[in-house]
Amino acid sequence: MTPHAVIFDIGNVLIEWQPERFYDRTVGEPRRKAMFEAVDLHQMNDRVDRGAPFRETIYATALDYPDFGDEIRMWHDNWIELASPVIDHSVRLLRALREKGVPVFTLTNFGVESFAYAQTQFDFLSEFDRPYISGHMKTAKPDAEIYAMVEADSGLPPDALLFTDDRAENIAAASARGWQVHHFTGPAGWAERLVSAGLLTPDEAK
Structure with a gap:
């Protein structure tokens, strides 16, 4: 019909929507690969997609992984660059x-x-x-x-x-x-x- x-x-x-591409450009591919291996960022984003607060969820994840804290906060602070x-x-x-x-x-x-x-x-x-x-x-x-x-x-x-x-x-x-x-x-x-x-x-x- x-x-x-x-x-x-x-x-x-x-x-x-290519977060990996954004991080490759901003922090470099080796650093991005290490971060994505250590942190399930897509699962973090899934929580936001299901109604969890945007900034709080990302910033809490950054606190849980201080070695990558600055980069994780970029998921929020530079978000529109990830979605472009x-x-x-x-x-x-x-x-x-x-x-x-x-x-x-x-x-x-x-x-x-x-x-x-x-x-x-x-x-x-x-x-x-x-x-x-x-x-x-x-x-x-x-x-x-x-x-x-x-x-x-x-x-x-x-x-x-x-x-x-x-x-x-x-x-x-x-x-x-x-x-x-x-x-x-x-x-x-x-x-x-x-x-x-x-x-x-x-x-x-x-």
Whole structure:
């Protein structure tokens, strides 16, 4: 069926999310590798995505690992540099869909404070018809609960939703519920999927 709403992930779909790249650039690859081996920074970030306070969680982790304290605090203090740059073609697709009157949602693993801050830096993050932010929902992808919450709130059946995400496990969890899905590996492929779904013309998807 033709999708009734399109759902975007944000990290690595609308904005690049590559913390390792940021640290390689700022502290050097050897120091970054040592830190990531000693500290589970992605698990720290997952706690923020599930509703833990942004600054407090990161700064507490820095206290737990004083050898890397300065670098860990950068996860908060330089956060927007970790979440950059914008993937411009994806933003154009979001806006093209909205111009066609297609409801556009986001379902994203994102902290409460970090998302609010990102909205001040990236205007398109305030353009969703329905934002589903894991930090507010107190659960995160790929937990089944978060997908069920989207279905209940939107009032749409699973097969009416077309969802794109860069992580295979998040796509698999949505597909298991009957959502239409697209594994995002770049904006060109996503554009092709939106055209094949009948939501955009090739010119609109450029």
